[in-house]
Amino acid sequence: MIGILLLLLLLLLLPLFLYIAAPQIRKMLSSGVCTSAVQLPGKVAVVTGANTGIGKETAKELAQRGARVYLACRDVQKGELVAREIQIVTGNQQVLVRKLDLADTKSIRAFAKDFLAEEKHLHILINNAGVMMCPYSKTADGFEMHMGVNHLGSGVTTYSVHPGTVNSELVRHSSFMKWMWWLFSFFIKTPQQGAQTSLYCALTEGLEVLSGHHFSDCRVAWVSAQARNETTARRLWDVSCDLLGIPMD
Numbered sequence: 029m030i031g032i033l034l035l036l037l038l039l040l041l042l043p044l045f046l047y048i049a050a051p052q053i054r055k056m057l058s059s060g061v062c063t064s065a066v067q068l069p070g071k072v073a074v075v076t077g078a079n080t081g082i083g084k085e086t087a088k089e090l091a092q093r094g095a096r097v098y099l100a101c102r103d104v105q106k107g108e109l110v111a112r113e114i115q116i117v118t119g120n121q122q123v124l125v126r127k128l129d130l131a132d133t134k135s136i137r138a139f140a141k142d143f144l145a146e147e148k149h150l151h152i153l154i155n156n157a158g159v160m161m162c163p164y165s166k167t168a169d170g171f172e173m174h175m176g177v178n179h180l181g182s183g184v185t186t187y188s189v190h191p192g193t194v195n196s197e198l199v200r201h202s203s204f205m206k207w208m209w210w211l212f213s214f215f216i217k218t219p220q221q222g223a224q225t226s227l228y229c230a231l232t233e234g235l236e237v238l239s240g241h242h243f244s245d246c247r248v249a250w251v252s253a254q255a256r257n258e259t260t261a262r263r264l265w266d267v268s269c270d271l272l273g274i275p276m277d
């Protein structure tokens with residue numbers, strides 16, 4: 029009888045323990061912190077998909093360090109609300125919103141044209157926007173949505189980054205994944221923790237020699253043999269240029 033009572037007590041106390049210990053558990057499980065002290069006055073940064081999740085935290089940190097930060101968002105209204113929030117938190121008024129829908133190459137070209145007219149330099153580009161598990165649909169140019177937004181829309185990045193498993197809106201299209209994220213929310217990274225590897229790659233001095241590598245938890249990470257295959261990479265580049273009507277070099 030006492031054994032059962034103790035077991036019941038344990039079962040009741042476990043959620044309370046997890047709730048109280050959650051920040052410590054998450055900290056223990058999420059390695060990789062950007063420790064760079066670099067300040068960014070006079071620098072210009074663009075963060076795509078900056079109105080929520082990892083992008084929002086990345087933009088906030090860049091603004092905190094003094095950069096002029098462009099939030100490139102498909103929903104300008106959502107972007108403006110976040111820009112205001114970042115301005116208040118960081119005291120940096122140079123947080124600007126520009127329309128960018130990666131599911132439409134016309135929008136991407138318009139964004140680039142306007143940006144070039146507005147700024148002489150771009151110091152930091154964070155290609156953060158992305159979708160996952162959205163129902164089958166096509167971009168304005170007829171590409172499957174994941175392929176169109178995550179690959180063709182974002183273009184080819186200098187570094188590729190895996191943020192870890194992060195509690196964001198990425199799972200919005202799957203009830204099952206939303207439930208899983210909720211269930212394991214004690215253990216998965218916060219968006220602020222998820223932003224660390226992007227920040228590390230953007231801010232760490234001397235990292236240029238590792239250009240083209242894949243990063244996770246603020247260090248170079250393993251990639252499969254297929255991903256390291258030069259012939260496959262060349263073919264992907266050529267096919268992507270062909271799909272977008274960009275002349276191959």
Ligand SMILES: NC(=O)c1ccc[n+]([C@@H]2O[C@H](COP(=O)([O-])OP(=O)(O)OC[C@H]3O[C@@H](n4cnc5c(N)ncnc54)[C@H](OP(=O)(O)O)[C@@H]3O)[C@@H](O)[C@H]2O)c1
Nearest residue numbers: 077079081082102129130131156157158193194196197198
């Ligand atoms: N969370 C994770 O565990 C995880 C794991 C691996 C990789 N990632 C990658 O990390 C990046 C950030 O994801 P997150 O976790 O922060 O997800 P999120 O909270 O869903 O944020 C995604 C951002 O991308 C934007 N976006 C989506 N489609 C777009 C489009 N067509 N044009 C412009 N912006 C668009 C979203 O804008 P709206 O709000 O308007 O939709 C949102 O701002 C993504 O590339 C994702 O694939 C995340």
